[in-house]
Each structure stands twice: as structure tokens, then as C-alpha cells.
Amino acid sequence: MSLARSRPRHGEQVIKAILLVAALVSVATTIGIVVSLLEPTIRFFGQISAVEFFTSTQWGPLFEPPHYGVLPLVSATLITTGIAIVVAVPLGLGAAVYLSEYARPRVRKICKPVLEVLAGIPTVVFGFFALSFVTPLLRGILPFEIEIFNALCAGLVVGFMIIPIVASLSEDAMTAVPSGLREGSYALGASRMITSLRVVLPAAFSGIVAAVILAISRGAGETMIVYIAGGGQPNFTLDLGKAMQTMAAFIAQAGSGDVPIGTVDYNTIFAVGSLLFVMTFAMNYVSARLVRKYREVYE
Amino acid sequence: MPNVTVRGPVAPHTAEALDPVFTVAGLSVFYGEYEAVREVDLTIGNREITAMIGPSGCGKSTVLRCFNRMNDLIPGARAAGKIMYHGEDLYGAHVDPIEVRRRIGMVFQKPNPFPKSIYDNIAYGPRVNGMKGKMDDLVEEALTQAALWDEVKDKLKQNALSLSGGQQQRLCIARAIAVKPEVILMDEPCSALDPIATTKIEDLMQELSRDYTIVIVTHNMQQAARVSNRTAFFTADVDERGERHGRLVEFDETSRIFTNPTDKRTEDYITGRFG
Amino acid sequence: MAVLSTPRSAVQLASKGQPLREHLFRIALIASLAIAFVFLLALLSYVLIEGWPRLDSRLWENMPSVRNPDIAGAQSAITGTLWVISITALLTLPTGIAAAIYLEEYADRDRWWNRVIELNIQNLAAIPSIVYGILGLGIIARTFGLGFSVITASITLGLLVLPIVIIASREAIRAVPPSIREGSLALGATQWQTISRQVLPASIPGIATGSILALSRAIGEAAPLLMLGAVSFIRFNPDGVFASYTVLPIQIFNWISQSREGFHILASAAIVILLVILLLMNSAAIWLRNRYQKRW
Numbered sequence: 001m002s003l004a005r006s007r008p009r010h011g012e013q014v015i016k017a018i019l020l021v022a023a024l025v026s027v028a029t030t031i032g033i034v035v036s037l038l039e040p041t042i043r044f045f046g047q048i049s050a051v052e053f054f055t056s057t058q059w060g061p062l063f064e065p066p067h068y069g070v071l072p073l074v075s076a077t078l079i080t081t082g083i084a085i086v087v088a089v090p091l092g093l094g095a096a097v098y099l100s101e102y103a104r105p106r107v108r109k110i111c112k113p114v115l116e117v118l119a120g121i122p123t124v125v126f127g128f129f130a131l132s133f134v135t136p137l138l139r140g141i142l143p144f145e146i147e148i149f150n151a152l153c154a155g156l157v158v159g160f161m162i163i164p165i166v167a168s169l170s171e172d173a174m175t176a177v178p179s180g181l182r183e184g185s186y187a188l189g190a191s192r193m194i195t196s197l198r199v200v201l202p203a204a205f206s207g208i209v210a211a212v213i214l215a216i217s218r219g220a221g222e223t224m225i226v227y228i229a230g231g232g233q234p235n236f237t238l239d240l241g242k243a244m245q246t247m248a249a250f251i252a253q254a255g256s257g258d259v260p261i262g263t264v265d266y267n268t269i270f271a272v273g274s275l276l277f278v279m280t281f282a283m284n285y286v287s288a289r290l291v292r293k294y295r296e297v298y299e
Numbered sequence: 300m301p302n303v304t305v306r307g308p309v310a311p312h313t314a315e316a317l318d319p320v321f322t323v324a325g326l327s328v329f330y331g332e333y334e335a336v337r338e339v340d341l342t343i344g345n346r347e348i349t350a351m352i353g354p355s356g357c358g359k360s361t362v363l364r365c366f367n368r369m370n371d372l373i374p375g376a377r378a379a380g381k382i383m384y385h386g387e388d389l390y391g392a393h394v395d396p397i398e399v400r401r402r403i404g405m406v407f408q409k410p411n412p413f414p415k416s417i418y419d420n421i422a423y424g425p426r427v428n429g430m431k432g433k434m435d436d437l438v439e440e441a442l443t444q445a446a447l448w449d450e451v452k453d454k455l456k457q458n459a460l461s462l463s464g465g466q467q468q469r470l471c472i473a474r475a476i477a478v479k480p481e482v483i484l485m486d487e488p489c490s491a492l493d494p495i496a497t498t499k500i501e502d503l504m505q506e507l508s509r510d511y512t513i514v515i516v517t518h519n520m521q522q523a524a525r526v527s528n529r530t531a532f533f534t535a536d537v538d539e540r541g542e543r544h545g546r547l548v549e550f551d552e553t554s555r556i557f558t559n560p561t562d563k564r565t566e567d568y569i570t571g572r573f574g
Numbered sequence: 575m576a577v578l579s580t581p582r583s584a585v586q587l588a589s590k591g592q593p594l595r596e597h598l599f600r601i602a603l604i605a606s607l608a609i610a611f612v613f614l615l616a617l618l619s620y621v622l623i624e625g626w627p628r629l630d631s632r633l634w635e636n637m638p639s640v641r642n643p644d645i646a647g648a649q650s651a652i653t654g655t656l657w658v659i660s661i662t663a664l665l666t667l668p669t670g671i672a673a674a675i676y677l678e679e680y681a682d683r684d685r686w687w688n689r690v691i692e693l694n695i696q697n698l699a700a701i702p703s704i705v706y707g708i709l710g711l712g713i714i715a716r717t718f719g720l721g722f723s724v725i726t727a728s729i730t731l732g733l734l735v736l737p738i739v740i741i742a743s744r745e746a747i748r749a750v751p752p753s754i755r756e757g758s759l760a761l762g763a764t765q766w767q768t769i770s771r772q773v774l775p776a777s778i779p780g781i782a783t784g785s786i787l788a789l790s791r792a793i794g795e796a797a798p799l800l801m802l803g804a805v806s807f808i809r810f811n812p813d814g815v816f817a818s819y820t821v822l823p824i825q826i827f828n829w830i831s832q833s834r835e836g837f838h839i840l841a842s843a844a845i846v847i848l849l850v851i852l853l854l855m856n857s858a859a860i861w862l863r864n865r866y867q868k869r870w
Contacts, residue, residue, distance in 0.1 A: 002387065003391075029698060033706075091607075095607040098607055113860055114611060117856060118610060120852055121849070121852075123794070125845050221701070223800075252704055273704075276705065281701070427758075427764070478761055
């Protein structure tokens with residue numbers, strides 16, 4: 001009648017070890033990404049000075065003579081992402097306030113899956129739509145000239161792509177605001193608009209900022225739309241009607257050619273990749289910190 | 300005194316059970332730094348029903364969960380002192396908690412049938428324990444013992460969640476019986492049930508006490524008085540830092556506790572002056 | 575008290591009519607949602623109308639071509655997508671579900687390594703997909719020597735969607751009430767028996783929903799595969815995991831890059847095929863989620 005283990009159970013430990021290994025695959029992925037970026041990036045800076053990389057305004061590593069100033073790529077990334085944010089933040093936030101504060105449950109039940117469909121459209125499809133429908137449309141209605149490949153259209157369509165991110169994460173943050181706060185506001189005679197703007201939005205503010213930052217990071221890393229609709233020329237300009245090349249688009253363009261390993265051209269891809277990785281990583285970090293903050297307040 | 304019928308003693312009067320299944324000595328339970336239960340001594344008699352009563356937060360469920368080492372599942376939980384099970388230290392280094400739980404079954408506060416068929420609910424325990432024998436017979440036997448067979452014999456393939464609350468709880472008792480334990484621990488088994496379902500479970504407990512040792516935690520004094528042979532009364536002390544620590548106040552035959560308690564606090568509680 | 579107990583006249587309590595700005599605000603909110611929906615509708619109708627003339631059997635019976643849009647098809651891209659996604663599913667679903675089980679059922683959150691794993695998964699979910707292309711190119715294709723093959727693409731896409739599988743599976747596992755675990759453990763079941771026979775079966779619908787969404791993300795992904803050799807015109811179906819391949823999104827990209835109008839029509843038709851596959855998967859996920867939502 002002993003209470004000792006009646007039969008050995010080594011299996012349990014083996015299974016736990018296997019599960020742990022599966023969880024460690026994600027850590028290995030991060031290490032793999034850092035390693036794959038780091039080594040060619042270090043070699044790149046052995047060949048090209050960091051000063052030129054960060055200050056020169058000309059980019060053309062595949063041209064003769066080559067130029068390695070990353071600023072045109074960075075500015076193109078900032079410009080398209082900026083346009084995207086101008087589109088996505090008001091529309092996404094408006095949709096979120098509507099879904100969280102105004103819409104009846106039935107309406108919400110229909111609208112949310114539609115937003116999910118928008119979120120599920122492959123970016124290559126957005127890119128095609130941008131190039132063959134939105135750009136001709138813009139050329140027809142805008143009073144100024146834009147090129148066939150241009151930053152404006154690319155940015156606009158990236159904006160529509162990230163609306164579901166802004167909308168659904170902001171709505172989560174607003175739903176997390178305790179209903180007591182709303183009721184308190186209504187009890188004082190405040191209208192729905194005042195309650196939404198003065199009570200719910202401020203209370204959900206850090207969550208909304210986190211959503212916007214995550215959307216910016218997604219926009220900055222977006223590849224196919226800007227590659228297809230933005231064109232492949234690294235112009236250092238503020239003219240939205242001109243073609244531009246973002247960091248992600250450059251990586252896609254250079255990486256899809258057959259670049260010989262070990263050359264400066266090859267290493268360039270990784271140097272730009274490192275910069276993009278660091279930028280998005282920093283944004284994600286800030287966003288995650290903010291999300292944790294609003295969770296602490298209300299949970 | 301409240302007007303309750305009290306179950307008669309099974310043995311000549313003695314506070315301690317004569318044929319103990321569990322002997323608890325100086326049991327303290329900690330959650331991290333916090334001492335939830337302080338120095339409990341009691342014995343659980345073989346094929347008796349022992350009730351643990353007291354106000355909420357007095358540590359009675361915590362003590363119950365030590366008997367089948369369910370507290371092990373709570374991170375930071377730790378037991379000091381001794382619980383002997385048939386003379387074997389339940390918290391000894393060689394003891395396998397899974398083996399313990401196979402011998403000492405448990406029924407929970409809220410009925411928690413698995414989201415599977417009635418049949419599979421009963422068969423689950425025997426299967427994971429690798430029990431031999433015809434499964435259909437095992438299932439029928441367990442359901443019969445739990446007084447549920449007649450109600451469910453035609454719908455064994457139905458999902459257990461389709462049963463009523465009282466039936467679900469009897470299914471959980473049947474599920475515990477199916478692995479042929481020696482002891483059944485019940486943690487407020489009727490608190491989620493209506494009075495009729497409660498009566499059925501109480502009758503069932505009387506029936507089962509012929510073959511099983513039963514320990515029941517309840518906050519319903521009448522229930523303790525109706526079903527148990529012995530009763531342990533717990534309460535919570537508040538220390539100088541404002542922390543509550545569960546304590547055993549009095550342990551005796553149920554008839555004594557309810558008719559002639561020695562401790563003032565027990566008397567106050569059962570007469571409704573406190574708690 | 576007399577003043578307070580005097581009922582206000584009905585006239586005073588009657589609505590004065592919502593101020594205009596309340597109405598405008600509401601309209602603006604509805605408009606934001608409507609604009610997004612109109613955009614989606616325009617996109618869907620455009621590709622359908624544009625691709626309609628080529629939406630026929632040539633699309634899946636013929637091989638890609640850059641010379642003649644009239645006879646070009648996407649068969650090798652469709653079979654390539656099937657190959658890549660099947661291998662991706664085989665690799666990433668067991669890994670992701672296993673990782674989720676570890677994090678929910680075994681990991682002690684007080685241990686630093688478990689917190690690192692958790693933080694890391696959140697970060698991975700937000701890394702741009704093109705960066706995974708760099709990982710695929712630098713490590714999987716080159717260092718591991720797997721080259722530009724189906725398996726390289728599958729591993730890369732698998733790692734890309736792994737965080738989605740893990741996060742969704744964790745939520746599904748967390749939704750199983752603790753009382754089910756207690757009930758099983760109290761019967762003398764081991765932890766793994768409890769997980770494999772109670773927790774997993776109860777969380778399958780949620781895990782399946784998340785897995786479908788993760789795979790549909792992988793099906794539509796093009797950017798990392800641009801760097802992994804999928805761009806070349808492939809005129810044969812893959813015959814194994816080490817074969818060269820192309821996939822639908824890349825084939826679409828190739829046709830978009832052609833200047834002739836016929837190829838744009840072809841791209842639209844292929845997009846319709848891709849979207850139908852994704853919509854079917856999405857609907858399956860939503861159906862699963864609604865069908866099995868919260869049984870406790």
C-alpha cells in the first residue's frame with residue numbers, strides 16, 4: 001500500500017523537455033535574425049564609412065559609381081509611413097469609437113469580421129490595387145501632377161492596410177475602460193460625444209498610442225505595397241508625387257536579384273535590414289511598454 | 300441550541316478516531332510567506348464522515364486540499380507538520396502525489412464534469428490509471444453507487460454538461476468512485492445546488508460511508524450535523540499585522556459539538572451568534 | 575424639501591433635440607468605418623471585374639509565361655502554394671502548439687528564461703516580414719545550405735507565423751477552466767494525461783481558428799519569398815521539398831511587373847483565386863469560433 005510511484009514516469013519529463021524546446025524555437029529565431037543581420041552589417045561598415053551611410057543623400061549601391069547614403073531610403077520610409085498614419089489614425093480611431101461606444105452588438109458583430117477581411121488581404125493585392133486603380137484615380141482628380149509610381153498612393157494604400165490594426169487595438173483599449181467611468185459621466189448629464197471624447201479616449205490613451213505605434217511599425221516595415229506602387233528610385237525629395245524607395249522596398253528589390261555573397265552589394269541589404277530591424281524593434285518595445293501600462297491600470 | 304437532528308456516534312465517546320485513516324499533527328500551510336493555517340491536529344476515522352466547518356477564510360478547504368496534495372498545484376504552497384496516511388507520511392520524499400490522488404478522491408464545490416460524454420467522464424479515471432477489467436461494468440457500478448444509473452443509463456453517450464447541476468455533482472462523485480479510492484474528499488459539494496439536489500447528495504454520502512472514508516468541508520452547519528460522525532470546527536485568528544490565520548478550535552463527535560461544545564467560540568458559531 | 579420634491583414639469587425634462595455637433599460626430603464616426611468598407615468593396619470589385627475575362631480553367635491548367643498572356647496560367651504557382659503551405663503547417667503548427675502548452679501549463683513565470691521567451695514572442699510578432707526574408711536568405715538558404723527550395727520557403731514562413739500560432743493557442747488553452755484540470759488531476763491523472771486528454775481536446779476549436787488565420791497569413795505573404803528565389807518563372811510543379819518553386823502571390827507580383835495589359839488581367843484573375851482561398855479560410859475560422867464559443 002505504499003504511496004511511492006508504482007511505475008516509472010520518465011515520459012512526463014521527456015514531454016516537458018520537448019515542449020520547452022518548441023518554446024525555445026522562438027528564441028532561436030530572434031538569435032538567427034540578429035546573427036544573420038549582424039555579420040554582413042559589420043562587414044559592410046568595414047567597407048563603407050558609417051558617416052557616408054548616415055549622412056549622404058544619395059543612394060545607388062547598384063550603380064556606377066555606387067553611393068551609400070541611406071537618407072533617401074529613410075526619408076521615403078518616413079514619408080510613406082507618415083501619409084499612412086494621416087489616413088489610418090483618424091479613420092481607425094473613428095471606427096474604434098463607433099464600434100466601442102455607439103454600435104449596437106448586432107452591428108458590431110457584422111462590422112468586425114469585415115475589418116478582419118480587410119486585415120487579411122495580402123499586401124501584394126493592395127499593391128496591385130494601388131498601382132492600377134488608386135494611382136490612375138488620383139491622377140484624374142488631383143490638381144497637381146503625380147508620376148505613375150509615387151509615394152502618395154503607396155502611403156495612402158498602406159494607410160488603409162493598417163486601419164484594422166489601429167481600429168481593433170484601440171477598440172480593445174476602449175473596451176477595457178470600466179463602464180463605471182462612462183456611467184459616472186452620463187449621470188452628470190454628459191452626452192455620448194462628450195463621454196467618448198473626454199472620458200473614454202483619455203482613459204484609453206496609452207492603449208491607443210500603443211496601437212498607433214504598432215501600426216506605424218507595421219507601415220514602416222511594409223514591403224509589397226511600396227515596392228509595387230512607390231517605384232524603385234531612391235529619390236531624396238519631399239515631392240509626394242515622385243517615385244520613392246523605402247528601406248523595405250530596397251531590401252526586396254536588391255534581395256530578389258542574384259547578388260553574389262560577400263560583395264558590398266550583398267552586405268548592403270543586411271545593413272539596411274539592420275536599420276529597419278532596429279527602428280521597428282524600438283517602436284514595438286515602446287508599444288509593448290504602453291500596453292502593459294494600461295493593463296496595470298484597469299486589470 | 301439550534302433544532303437539528305444529530306447523527307449518532309459510531310463508537311464510544313472519544314474525541315480522536317479509534318481507527319484513523321489520517322492522523323494530522325501540527326499541520327501548518329503556507330502560501331509563500333503567508334501562513335494560511337496554523338498548527339492543526341486531528342484524526343480522520345475509517346469509514347466515518349468527518350465534517351470541517353467554520354466561517355469563510357478559516358482554512359478548512361486548505362486543510363482538505365492537503366489530504367490529496369492538491370495544494371501542490373498552487374505555486375508557493377507548502378505544508379509543515381505531519382499528515383500520516385495509514386502511518387505513512389503523506390508529504391514524505393518518496394511519496395508520489397499522483398499515487399496519493401488515485402487513492403484519495405475529491406469532489407469540488409462547483410460540479411466540474413469534463414466536456415465529454417457521461418460514459419467517458421466515468422471511464423476517464425480508470426483509463427488514466429490503467430485499470431483492468433470491463434469498462435462497461437466499471438461505469439455501471441460507479442453510476443449505480445452514486446445513485447445516478449437509473450437516470451442516465453439510456454443516455455450514456457450524451458454530453459455530461461446536459462445534466463442538471465445535482466446530476467452533474469453525482470456524476471462527479473461517481474467519477475471519483477470509479478477509480479476505487481479509499482477516501483473521498485468533498486469541498487462544499489452542495490453549495491451550488493438546490494435543496495432537493497442537496498438532500499440526494501447527503502443521502503448518497505450516508506450510503507457511501509459504508510465503504511468509504513469521507514471528509515466534507517461545508518459552511519452549512521445543519522449539513523454537518525445531519526451527515527457527519529465527527530466535526531472539526533475551524534476559525535480564523537487575526538494577528539497583530541491584521542493577517543488571518545486559520546485554526547482548529549474544537550474537534551469532537553458531531554453530537555458533542557452540537558449539543559455540548561467545550562469552546563465558547565464553537566458555541567457562538569453554532570448558535571448563530573458569530574459567523 | 576418642498577422645492578426638491580416638487581416634480582419638474584414634463585416640458586423641462588423633454589429632450590431639446592440633440593445638438594447638431596452630436597449628430598455630426600456620430601456621422602463622422604460612421605463615415606470612418608464606411609470609408610474603410612468602401613475601399614475594401616472597391617478593391618474586391620475592381621479585381622473581380624478586371625480579372626473576369628481570364629477567370630477560367632486556363633488559370634490552373636496552364637503554366638506561367640511572360641510571352642503570351644492568353645495562354646499563360648498559374649498552375650505551378652498554385653501547386654507551389656499548396657506545397658509550401660502544407661510543409662509550413664507541418665512544421666509550424668506542432669511547434670507553435672507545443673510552445674503554447676509549455677508556456678501555459680508548465681512555465682513558471684518567476685523564472686527569468688520563461689519571461690524572456692514570452693517577451694521574445696511578442697517582439698517576433700511585430701518584426702517586418704521582409705526581415706524574415708533576410709533570415710531565410712542568410713541562415714536557412716545559405717548557412718543551412720537548403721538553397722532556394724520549398725523547404726526554405728516553408729521554414730521561413732513557418733517562423734514568420736509561429737508567434738500567431740503560439741499567441742492564439744495560448745488564448746485557447748487559457749480559456750479552458752482550471753476546474754477541468756483540477757478534476758482530472760484529482761483522479762490521479764498525470765499532468766500530461768490531463769493536458770493531452772482534457773485541456774487540448776477542449777481547446778482544439780480555438781487552436782484551429784488561430785492556426786487557420788496564421789496559415790492564411792502565410793499563403794498571402796510575398797515579401798520574404800522575393801528574397802528566396804520564388805521570383806524566377808517556374809514552368810513545372812515542385813516534386814519534393816528540395817525543388818524550386820513559386821507561389822501565387824509571387825506569380826501575381828511577376829505579372830504586375832509586366833507592362834502589357836493582358837498580364838494585369840491575368841494578375842487580377844489570380845488575385846481572385848487567392849482571395850477566394852483566403853475568404854474560405856477566414857469564414858471557416860469565424861464559423862469555428864462562433865460554433866464552439868464558450869461552453870462553460
